[in-house]
Amino acid sequence: MSQDAVEADERPQPNPPRPDRYDVAILGGGAAGLTLALQLKQARPDTSILVIERQRHPVPEAAHKVGESTVEIGGRYLRDVLGLTEHLREQQLDKFGIRMFFSAEGNEDITRRAEVGHSVLPPYDVSSFQLDRGRLENHLAGDLAERGVGFVYGKVEDVDLRPGQTHRVTITRTDGGSQEVEARWALDATGRSSLLKRKLGLTKESEHRAGAVWFRLGHPIDINEWSDDPAWQGRIRSGRRELSTNHLMGPGYWVWLIRLASDSISIGIVTDPDLHSFDKMNRFERALNWLREHEPQCARIVEAHQDTLQDFKVLRNYPYSVEQVYSADRWALTGEAGLFLDPFYSPGFDMIAISNGLITDLVTRDLDGEDVTELAAIHNQMYLTIGEGWFKIYTHQYPLMGNARVMQSKIVWDTAVYWAVPALLYFHDKIRRLIDYPQLVWGLARFQAAMDHVQRFFREWNAVDRSQLTDSFASFYDFAFMKRAHIDLVAELNDEEFDARFAENVRLVERISGQLIKTILDEGSAEEDDEPTRAQIERWRADGELMRLVEIYEQDRAAGIVDDDWVPAAQPARA
Numbered sequence: 001m002s003q004d005a006v007e008a009d010e011r012p013q014p015n016p017p018r019p020d021r022y023d024v025a026i027l028g029g030g031a032a033g034l035t036l037a038l039q040l041k042q043a044r045p046d047t048s049i050l051v052i053e054r055q056r057h058p059v060p061e062a063a064h065k066v067g068e069s070t071v072e073i074g075g076r077y078l079r080d081v082l083g084l085t086e087h088l089r090e091q092q093l094d095k096f097g098i099r100m101f102f103s104a105e106g107n108e109d110i111t112r113r114a115e116v117g118h119s120v121l122p123p124y125d126v127s128s129f130q131l132d133r134g135r136l137e138n139h140l141a142g143d144l145a146e147r148g149v150g151f152v153y154g155k156v157e158d159v160d161l162r163p164g165q166t167h168r169v170t171i172t173r174t175d176g177g178s179q180e181v182e183a184r185w186a187l188d189a190t191g192r193s194s195l196l197k198r199k200l201g202l203t204k205e206s207e208h209r210a211g212a213v214w215f216r217l218g219h220p221i222d223i224n225e226w227s228d229d230p231a232w233q234g235r236i237r238s239g240r241r242e243l244s245t246n247h248l249m250g251p252g253y254w255v256w257l258i259r260l261a262s263d264s265i266s267i268g269i270v271t272d273p274d275l276h277s278f279d280k281m282n283r284f285e286r287a288l289n290w291l292r293e294h295e296p297q298c299a300r301i302v303e304a305h306q307d308t309l310q311d312f313k314v315l316r317n318y319p320y321s322v323e324q325v326y327s328a329d330r331w332a333l334t335g336e337a338g339l340f341l342d343p344f345y346s347p348g349f350d351m352i353a354i355s356n357g358l359i360t361d362l363v364t365r366d367l368d369g370e371d372v373t374e375l376a377a378i379h380n381q382m383y384l385t386i387g388e389g390w391f392k393i394y395t396h397q398y399p400l401m402g403n404a405r406v407m408q409s410k411i412v413w414d415t416a417v418y419w420a421v422p423a424l425l426y427f428h429d430k431i432r433r434l435i436d437y438p439q440l441v442w443g444l445a446r447f448q449a450a451m452d453h454v455q456r457f458f459r460e461w462n463a464v465d466r467s468q469l470t471d472s473f474a475s476f477y478d479f480a481f482m483k484r485a486h487i488d489l490v491a492e493l494n495d496e497e498f499d500a501r502f503a504e505n506v507r508l509v510e511r512i513s514g515q516l517i518k519t520i521l522d523e524g525s526a527e528e529d530d531e532p533t534r535a536q537i538e539r540w541r542a543d544g545e546l547m548r549l550v551e552i553y554e555q556d557r558a559a560g561i562v563d564d565d566w567v568p569a570a571q572p573a574r575a
Contacts, residue, residue, distance in 0.1 A: 025183035029053025031190030031334025034140035050150040053316030057141040061134040068243040072350025075128035093130040099244035110443040111232040119475035121239040163329040188337040208395040214268030218308035272398035281296025328376040404469035419485040420505035433527040467570035514553025
């Protein structure tokens with residue numbers, strides 16, 4: 001990519017940046033802002049767009065930002081919506097799904113740890129990616145410059161939002177000069193600095209609390225080399241373990257290992273601050289000492305290559321929410337400028353994909369003369385509902401990470417229902433059009449109710465469970481209902497067929513929820529000498545919402561609909 005292509009403020013452009021008026025000003029030129037600009041240009045090529053970014057392109061190709069790993073919705077967005085297949089195949093890494101290893105016997109031997117992940121490669125059209133963010137952003141910046149998108153490198157000092165007029169953006173350029181531009185739409189992609197959110201007082205605290213430290217080593221660590229045990233090696237029939245987003249899990253924490261195409265590896269420690277003091281890991285040496293205590297096998301590998309350390313980042317308390325993201329007054333927030341959930345399950349690009357799609361729908365309709373007042377309110381509520389629903393996957397759930405059996409059950413359930421409902425909606429472009437499908441809205445309400453009750457059930461189960469789980473391996477495709485939900489994301493369905501599939505999937509979510517609850521109820525009923533478990537069983541049996549899910553499971557089973565036994569069997573009690 002040429003220097004002229006990325007330093008777009010230094011050469012003539014179809015939309016010269018000073019002084020001028022634009023249809024859209026995008027505040028921030030990271031992944032969220034650049035993908036939004038591309039989606040807008042693809043949807044409406046005549047749209048005049050200015051991107052304002054502090055850091056001049058090209059940025060370092062292995063830029064160390066949160067969001068190096070994607071899952072299915074984000075993969076679909078990058079590959080199929082934005083058409084980045086060539087870049088992804090040639091410049092990034094295909095991801096081998098998520099993979100978890102649960103604590104066992106001091107975490108000295110990875111083969112002793114229960115493992116869950118793919119055993120075989122999923123089809124490419126439902127795959128996801130490990131991203132060198134700098135590579136991606138440099139590619140996007142060059143592409144956008146060629147499409148006539150304007151770039152100004154500098155800091156946005158202020159945005160004067162003028163609902164009845166064009167908005168005015170004041171910029172201090174990197175060369176020290178200042179300028180003002182006007183735009184009909186002001187779209188905030190400034191990341192955690194959240195310019196418009198702070199200006200408008202839209203910050204909302206999150207009940208979820210967690211912190212993270214992460215660093216990169218310039219050495220391609222391969223987790224598959226941590227053991228030469230043939231049985232452990234033989235679990236993988238196709239694909240490479242190192243290309244999974246690998247998670248090492250323990251009480252109140254998880255550690256990520258993400259291989260990157262630049263031959264770096266990203267390693268992060270994510271913890272519940274009530275269980276692990278952030279001050280014990282907020283510098284590299286402290287983080288390494290923490291690994292020595294909790295993940296000694298990983299620590300030894302890091303020690304062997306610490307001379308290749310490239311950087312070290314910290315976020316003390318990263319989750320946050322937001323009161324509003326879209327307005328008919330022609331402003332919007334996307335990416336981390338709005339809300340940030342958690343890096344577990346890698347939802348960052350999913351939220352960008354959903355948000356950018358809804359914003360593109362609003363902006364293009366408005367620029368084509370449509371009144372988007374009602375639609376802005378609907379899209380705003382939809383996005384916030386999705387975000388707040390996803391928060392429940394994480395809130396108060398980190399203590400479960402030390403219980404392999406409960407956590408494996410949660411991961412299988414969370415993954416299955418993600419593929420069955422939100423991913424299905426996104427792959428078939430239903431999220432931005434939900435207002436036209438009231439039957440889908442009703443199904444989503446049932447899905448959300450099951451989500452609420454099952455996430456609570458996992459916490460209550462963990463509080464009384466004393467079983468253990470070691471040595472075992474569970475592949476997502478071991479369970480027929482999961483394999484079908486995953487592969488069916490790309491099934492060609494007309495509206496009638498989609499409605500039927502969606503209804504079936506909502507029922508599946510309720511049925512496997514009931515199967516989980518009944519399995520644990522039946523086990524607990526046999527624990528005659530365990531007073532806490534017996535008391536919890538009685539509370540569950542008196543819980544009408546949980547028993548409704550059990551009833552759905554029993555009804556379907558009586559009708560001959562039988563799913564695989566996916567809840568791992570209990571092993572001898574933990575001490």
